[in-house]
Amino acid sequence: MTPDVTIAAAGTASLVQSVDWVAIAPPLIAAAVALVVLLADLFLPPARKPLLGWITLAGLVAALAALAPLRTGSRSTFCLTANPDACSYTVDQFAFVIQALVLGGALLTALLAMKETEEKLPAGEFWFLLLSSAAGAALLPAARDLATLVVALEVASLPAFALVGLKRGDRLSSEAALKFFLSSVTATAVMLLGVSFVYAATGTLHLTEIATKLADVPGQLGTVAETGVVLTLVGFAFKTAAAPFHFWVPDTYVGAPLPVAAYLSVVGKAVGFSGLILVTVVAFPAYADVWGPALAVLAALTMTIGNAAAVRQAATRAHSAVRLLAWSSVGQAGYLLVPIAAAAYSGDNKVGATVAYALMYAVVNLGAFAVAALVARGKPLNRLTDYRGLYAERPLAALALAFFLLCLAGLPPGIIGLFAKVTVFSAAVDAGLGWLAVVMAVNVVVALYYYLRWTAILFRAPETAEEPETADAPAGEPSAAVGASPGPVAQPVRSRVPAPLAVAVALTATVGVVLSGLPQLALHFASVTLF
Numbered sequence: 001m002t003p004d005v006t007i008a009a010a011g012t013a014s015l016v017q018s019v020d021w022v023a024i025a026p027p028l029i030a031a032a033v034a035l036v037v038l039l040a041d042l043f044l045p046p047a048r049k050p051l052l053g054w055i056t057l058a059g060l061v062a063a064l065a066a067l068a069p070l071r072t073g074s075r076s077t078f079c080l081t082a083n084p085d086a087c088s089y090t091v092d093q094f095a096f097v098i099q100a101l102v103l104g105g106a107l108l109t110a111l112l113a114m115k116e117t118e119e120k121l122p123a124g125e126f127w128f129l130l131l132s133s134a135a136g137a138a139l140l141p142a143a144r145d146l147a148t149l150v151v152a153l154e155v156a157s158l159p160a161f162a163l164v165g166l167k168r169g170d171r172l173s174s175e176a177a178l179k180f181f182l183s184s185v186t187a188t189a190v191m192l193l194g195v196s197f198v199y200a201a202t203g204t205l206h207l208t209e210i211a212t213k214l215a216d217v218p219g220q221l222g223t224v225a226e227t228g229v230v231l232t233l234v235g236f237a238f239k240t241a242a243a244p245f246h247f248w249v250p251d252t253y254v255g256a257p258l259p260v261a262a263y264l265s266v267v268g269k270a271v272g273f274s275g276l277i278l279v280t281v282v283a284f285p286a287y288a289d290v291w292g293p294a295l296a297v298l299a300a301l302t303m304t305i306g307n308a309a310a311v312r313q314a315a316t317r318a319h320s321a322v323r324l325l326a327w328s329s330v331g332q333a334g335y336l337l338v339p340i341a342a343a344a345y346s347g348d349n350k351v352g353a354t355v356a357y358a359l360m361y362a363v364v365n366l367g368a369f370a371v372a373a374l375v376a377r378g379k380p381l382n383r384l385t386d387y388r389g390l391y392a393e394r395p396l397a398a399l400a401l402a403f404f405l406l407c408l409a410g411l412p413p414g415i416i417g418l419f420a421k422v423t424v425f426s427a428a429v430d431a432g433l434g435w436l437a438v439v440m441a442v443n444v445v446v447a448l449y450y451y452l453r454w455t456a457i458l459f460r461a462p463e464t465a466e467e468p469e470t471a472d473a474p475a476g477e478p479s480a481a482v483g484a485s486p487g488p489v490a491q492p493v494r495s496r497v498p499a500p501l502a503v504a505v506a507l508t509a510t511v512g513v514v515l516s517g518l519p520q521l522a523l524h525f526a527s528v529t530l531f
Contacts, residue, residue: 176255191235292344389462
């Protein structure tokens, strides 16, 4: 072999990247099972379609199990050969926790949807779309370049559009899907424009390299870089439902199937916030003076608008329970933004408070949606008044929902909710954002009203049907109330709770109680550096 051929062969070999299959296993398993479900749907007879749901559950459990080897240390793959420190995929403590959150959220969503896919929703399409979205959601927190970040975000979002509109023939579902699609596409377009400006200013897409080059941008490209940073943040503000980009949330949650609304409120929010953390803390620390104040204002605006709208929900309005959860999720998004804004002033260790709060919120919010799904089986309008007397009818479900609402409010016995709020409040105070801490404190007090109002409804005596009047009896016919012994009073018939739905309620309640017994976990996440 001649020297030239040897040099060429060596250069070619150096371009071959090794793939860490263990690191990419969680999103890869979810994507592979999605393809299995899609193919199986073509061959299974209608009577065997429920098997697809069990395949989905098994796939999500396997994806969660694949996280076990990643719980310690940091693993990277798809790195540049010229710079091994610049990688497109890294599983560190941050990625591990968020992947566990989104895959766990997808698993609980699957439990909520098992009966829905048997009765109302097309099973094959639903399970394929859910797994595809979960694969993108699991990929995103490990993405370490802007191209992978955008692709993962869209893989998580695009199937969600179809999931929202999956109730065929339902006007509300179609309208919700269209509104969700248009707002998300707008957000993506704005974000891609921002990403292109950042690339023009730095010449790279890797987050760590962007952080280095933004610190020393030539003067003539300073405006381009700053515009790119702002536009990228605006795009993620849509994804996180931060005000004033939150307008799609209530209608989307009401129109979507209830399991999909639960999925969007937890997994969709986790995806948006993990992407926002990556671009701000990892890629744009040089522009902390730009995104720090902006996120602080967005946090104050978001929590205020969300809580004010939740307070105004009429208890007798159709779907008022889901609307209240939707507006509550907007208010909670404001709390989640606070530590990210604080990171601009006092270092990236503050984002641990956002992760701690997201873990608490995911568990209890999914639990609240699980009980809402249970009530909706008998009362599809899902009004707040439909929960009156739930304790008399289903005491365990009522106690679970009361616990979830108290966690969201930050009141005992929801200790984990209290500690999560304390960590967020401390992050704002430590960063010198005293005004934001005051705004948060006021909003927490406002939120107590609607959480406690809903909790009180659960334990009120159920409404009794009025006795029929006897004055309308035809002339000459004896009234049934006169001289006749009353017959047996008809008791309301309770429908049987599907086993997967009961498991979802029990699982979220158990995890919430365990977390409330170990509130130091919230303090742990809030005090460590996750990157």
